[in-house]
Amino acid sequence: MYWGKANRVRIVSVVGARPQFVKLAPVHLSLTRHDVDHIIIHTGQHYDEQLSDVFFKQLALPAPAINLHIGSQTHALQTAKMIEALEPQITDLAPDWVIAYGDTNSTLACAIVCSKLPFRLAHIEAGLRSNNRNMPEEHNRIITDHSSDVLLAPSETAMQNLKSEGLQSRSHFVGDVMIDILSKVSDSLNGQHESISSSAGLNGKFNIATIHRQENTDSKARLQQIINHIGNLETPTYIPAHPRLIKCCEQYSINLNSGNLSPINPLGYRELVASIIQSQHVITDSGGLQKEAHYLGTPCTTIRTETEWPETLLGNWNALTEPEDIGDLVHRPQPTEERGYPYGVGNASDAITNILCQNN
Numbered sequence: 001m002y003w004g005k006a007n008r009v010r011i012v013s014v015v016g017a018r019p020q021f022v023k024l025a026p027v028h029l030s031l032t033r034h035d036v037d038h039i040i041i042h043t044g045q046h047y048d049e050q051l052s053d054v055f056f057k058q059l060a061l062p063a064p065a066i067n068l069h070i071g072s073q074t075h076a077l078q079t080a081k082m083i084e085a086l087e088p089q090i091t092d093l094a095p096d097w098v099i100a101y102g103d104t105n106s107t108l109a110c111a112i113v114c115s116k117l118p119f120r121l122a123h124i125e126a127g128l129r130s131n132n133r134n135m136p137e138e139h140n141r142i143i144t145d146h147s148s149d150v151l152l153a154p155s156e157t158a159m160q161n162l163k164s165e166g167l168q169s170r171s172h173f174v175g176d177v178m179i180d181i182l183s184k185v186s187d188s189l190n191g192q193h194e195s196i197s198s199s200a201g202l203n204g205k206f207n208i209a210t211i212h213r214q215e216n217t218d219s220k221a222r223l224q225q226i227i228n229h230i231g232n233l234e235t236p237t238y239i240p241a242h243p244r245l246i247k248c249c250e251q252y253s254i255n256l257n258s259g260n261l262s263p264i265n266p267l268g269y270r271e272l273v274a275s276i277i278q279s280q281h282v283i284t285d286s287g288g289l290q291k292e293a294h295y296l297g298t299p300c301t302t303i304r305t306e307t308e309w310p311e312t313l314l315g316n317w318n319a320l321t322e323p324e325d326i327g328d329l330v331h332r333p334q335p336t337e338e339r340g341y342p343y344g345v346g347n348a349s350d351a352i353t354n355i356l357c358q359n360n
């Protein structure tokens, strides 16, 4: 039996992929500070030390009470195996709330299981839309939003999206939990970002790049073009390489060590935050990095045709691009406009705890 005292609110979080561990950290802290009994289920979607364990260690998260060890499969099979393994666990736990985070296959599996059981589902990062139906994440987030009992939106744009889909009565604007953890961790660096990024192997004047989305990695021609254009930049660029990127480069015989580009191992969260602060420019296709660069004041270029975080585009702090224009956009004038706090000021987790405890 996993639960503690009988009279406490009981909440289960289902996570599985790297960005979800980051989102989980401030939520776990807030729930436990408010005497909520909180149990973590890890689906095992990400299992490498650098994509999973390092986040639990650095962000002071307890080891998950349950790990389903699903691992990598095709999208449908991975989701199906998660559904099969999650259902008996959530049934046995019989929580007051289940929390799903973001838009991964682990999120979708959790939403489907909860829609078949009498347990309420809260979705953190609800209402984001790319309107790009080729992205698996777009399907995951729409299905999850429509089957959730409470929708916790990170931005006003997300609230508008939920309203336009008729989901307003279940929606709350709470801000982004990633800002909660980012503001804490960046403060805790105490100006040591240069030495922390240097000890992670990022030295001198540099850009940092991350590429992992299947829209960019799964076409040989597009991936080669991206690598060439980043490698041609004047400033050296480090690329912490996601396993999907490495796998595709091996399959297509693409050399990541190309021109001014240097591959490095995936970074832990502290090292990533320090490196974003220290870098000249961020080049990415990740949602998290766009927001992190925006909050930390580093200009960002995003190799995508749309973003779920349009507020980052204001004042040219972030710019969308096709691979051939990477050089032009990285060299655009330094943004100067005030960025403001479109994703809240770092108290989203407490807002979420209050909503779930009050609706218990």
Ligand code: UD1
Residues within 6 Å of the ligand: 017, 018, 019, 045, 046, 047, 048, 051, 072, 073, 103, 104, 105, 106, 136, 137, 212, 213, 214, 242, 243, 244, 247
């Ligand atoms: C998943 C999410 C994506 C998120 C990303 C963060 C979905 C549909 N996508 O994409 O939204 O931005 O996580 O990283 O859920 N692999 C390893 N070790 C691991 C995990 C994966 O080597 O620990 C390899 C496997 O070859 C696997 C591939 O990476 O097939 C892709 O992993 P997967 O979890 O399917 O998707 P991500 O690309 O990581």
